[in-house]
Amino acid sequence: MSVKINENYLLLKSNYIFAEINRRVEEFQKENPNAQIIKMGIGDVTRPLPRAVVEAFDKSVLEMGDADTFMGYGPEQGYKFLIEEIIKNDFKPLGIELSSDEVFISDAAKCDTANIQEIFGLENVIAVTDPVYPVYVDSNVMAGRSGPMQPSGRYEGIVYLPCTAENNFTPELPENPVDLIYLCLPNNPTGTTLTREELSKWVKYAHENNSIILFDAAYEAYVTENNIPRSIYEIEGAKEVAIEFRSFSKNAGFTGTRCAFAVVPKEIVAYDADGKTHDLNSLWNRRQTTKFNGVSYPVQRAAMAVYTPEGQKEIQENIAYYLNNASIVRKSMENIGLKVYGGINSPYIWVKTPENMDSWTFFDLLLKEANVVGTPGVGFGPSGEGYFRLTAFNTLENTEEAMNRITKLSF
Secondary structure, three states, X not given: OOOOOOHHHHHOOOOOHHHHHHHHHHHHHHHOOOOXXXXXXXXXXXXXXXXXXXXXXXXXXXXXXXXXXXXXXXXXXXXXXXXXXXXXXHHHHHOOOOOHHHEEEEOOHHHHHHHHHHHOOOOOOEEEEEOOOHHHHHHHHHHOOOOOEOOOOOEOOOEEEEOOHHHOOOOOOOOOOOOEEEXXXXXXXXXXXXXXXXHHHHHHXXXXXXXXXXXXXXXXXXXXXXXXXOOHHHOOOHHHOEEEEEEOHHHHOHHXXXXXXXXXXXXXXXXXXXXXXXXXXXXXXXXXXXXXXXXXXXXXXXXXXXXXXXXXXXXXHHHHHHHHHHHHHHHHXXXXXXXXXXXXXXXXXXXXXXXXXXXXXXXXXXXXXXXXXXXEHHHHOHHHOOEEEEEOOOOHHHHHHHHHHHHOOOO
């Protein structure tokens, strides 16, 4: 006998997009050690943690060093002090009522969106927008919910919903019924959004087809327009058909600190083989208590400080800073004649490559000629070919310098 691997991993035909970017950048830097590379590819923030957050960290770490205030294992679902602040500040102002046991604190929205599929059967058909955040697809391939990748660049068994300039990056409802639908809004990578009316169509579809929407709202803090919902639960009936994921990474600078949360309403159910209903809140709770020991006490205290008046003031300043960067990128790309999307309700700018250039060729051109790193659109799915993602998360100085370099290139 010999140990067998999970052969679903062998279906993954390419490196995770950001790992491949890092490989190419490292190779170029090694060959060009004096090159001053500006990275606008991965969505990692550059602004430091808000002072209110740092002070909360300091205080809670000191508590951990005192026998009278030391905290060991916390609740796997998260401390009530943070959950109550989330409900009070993120949802009640939107008219959304949640109970504390419907919010689950975690270490990352990336982990949650990858792990949520574990509570669903492998026979479920999933639908993803195309282009899409790779984790949604790859985690389902790893689980065995797909077949091999086809020549089209799409995995067999997964339903792809193209989002292109032709349909204004608004995914059309599936032609045939699907079970699980991944929606990321504001969208990563395109930076585009759905209006309240457009999102309502998806909630209605989920009700009519007994589908469940997995709604990634990691970038909701960047919404600037009034007709764009910040939460899917703003849509009537969504609590019966949607799970929502959020993160402190992009609004409060927690990319290196790790804290997020998932909302699993008690109303949402799925079925077993005999047609009996089971609430997903209980299943997700069971999964988390088995596989997760919770986010550390200091991190949760720090996240709680995001909701203080001082914390809110500081994170709003940071969001405005990144949105200003996005405006600079958007205008710069438009000024050299490129078609640009996103960058208004999102820190991502989705650029149509010049002269029908493929995504990786444009990546190599910017890296070698301008020493600027972005993300090839094809890495997010076949419909991303011919597009390129730039982020607004670098410093203002680097953003301006990167745009100066790119605008000097000849396409």
